[in-house]
Amino acid sequence: MATQQLLDFAANHYLLVGGFILVLSLLIQDIISGGSGKDTVDPSGATELINNEEALVIDVRPAADFNKAHIINARNIPMSGFAGQIDSLRKYQERPLILSCNSGAQSASACRILRKAGFSRVFNLRGGILAWQNANFPVSRKRK
Structure with a gap:
């Protein structure tokens, strides 16, 4: 039941979900590349x-x-x-x-x-x- 609600939400708010995924992936990339590291x-x-x-x-x-x-x-x-x-x-x-x-x-x-x-x-x-x-x-x- 919860999975269906999540899919319905994602379908109805695809721009919001897409933006979230983009921000999350950029954040992960920054962490992996050491965005505030020695360089x-x-x-x-x-x-x-x-x-x-x-x-x-x-x-x-x-x-x-x-x-x-x-x-x-x-x-x-x-x-x-x-x-x-x-x-x-x-x-x-x-x-x-x-x-x-x-x-x-x-x-x-x-x-x-x-x-x-x-x-x-x-x-x-x-x-x-x-x-x-x-x-x-x-x-x-x-x-x-």
Whole structure:
């Protein structure tokens, strides 16, 4: 009886059930891939890497967003052409690379691309530029 009710509910609310399954699968994927593990840094950790190990910050947002505000000395390589720019980053392969976007989601994808290309010291800025600004860390508004 309960199984039939569950099936009726799912049939009547397929969008709700589909959304739930999508969110659940994304949550499981994040847990499995270690979404907040050793390969992410918060703004304080990023500052330590920048100051102590000369980390390079790569902002993967579109140029228009980058020009509004970005981490000082960050390099803009938008996600739309990111895979084609990997060779230009080879000279920085031994340095830590911190990838940033608006909230940390797109930069996580860029991190995966770089790791597959053989980069070992790649970090995602947890929370992106929003977390950076919320921590009251300085940004630049200069166009590059």
